[in-house]
Amino acid sequence: MPPRDAQATKARILQAAVAEFAEHGHAGGRVERIAREAGTNIRMIYAYFGNKDGLFDAALTSAIQSMAARVPPRPDDLPAWAGELFDYHQREPAALRINMWAQLERPQAASEPLESYLAKTTAVAGTDSAPLTAVDLLVFIYAVSQAWYLTPVGLLKADGGDPQAPERIAAHRDAVITAVTRIVQPGSTDLTRQRPEGAHHD
Template identity: 85%
Template sequence: MPARDAQATKARILQVAVAEFAEHGHAGGRIERIAREAGTNVRMIYAYFGNKDGLFDAALTSAVQSMAAKVPPRPEDLPGWAGELFDYHRREPTALRINLWAQLERPQAASEPLETYLAKTTVVSDGDSAPLNAVDLLTFIYAISQAWHLTPVGLLKADGSDPDDPARIAAHRESVVAAVTRILRPSTVDGE
């Protein structure tokens, strides 16, 4: 009988849990589904994560840390970083979705990946001379890069255009980058 690889099992559980909770939230996420998809059993999930809350919190932290690793802040080019965040959320909406569920269902868990955000504010404040403090600047960049993905589809279609049209998406991404540029260097935009 092969030896059990606890780290691999825990990683599989976490990967499946991130997808499950991003799709269904804390209340709708099912431990039984996670166990089945991860090729393990409910008992092992509780052994590794304690309870459903512990698993959700670990999944949230994992999603946020994964995003931070894949799209780290670039203080030398914050407008470009905002565009990269826009692209990331379009390509991989999991971190955004699970974070929204956390805000709705487990707000105490939404503050858990604090170290990840503190590291980003340190990086941004070390390399930036923006008119905003690092926390406000990061908040603005996240808000503007996520806005398209959080806007009701009905509003995106209100002008009769297709929100999934590549040209429209590219134009919105360009607007994200321009908005961050304006907040950082308002006097250098539009020839002023």
């Protein structure tokens, strides 16, 4: 039997835990399902993470840090970064979902000053965005880039359109970029440069 790779096992557990808790939350998530999906057992999960709370907190941290690594701040082009965050949530909604569950069920975990948030605050601190502070600016960018995914479906359908139509999603993405542009570049009218060439939304 080959030696156990502890880091690989922990990585599989965290990947399975992010998916499970994003779908079901802390209360509804089942460690048994996580163990099965990760190809391990409950005893091993508790050995690594202590208990269900520890596993949830580690999964939350993993999801946030993964997003931070894959969509790092772009202080030189914050509108483009907002568009990239919008795209990330479209492709991989687990990070936003598990964070929302944390806000509801484990606010003590969600309120931790994680290094990724501190790093982002530092990254945008030099941006000329008066009168907004770096934290204000981050809150605004996150709010507008996540709004589409947090809005009730009934409201998104209120105009009779299909919220999941590619052109509708693209239009909302443009609106996100426009909003951030007008905050950080008052008076700017050149907003078309922000959409990546060939961008599409699945």
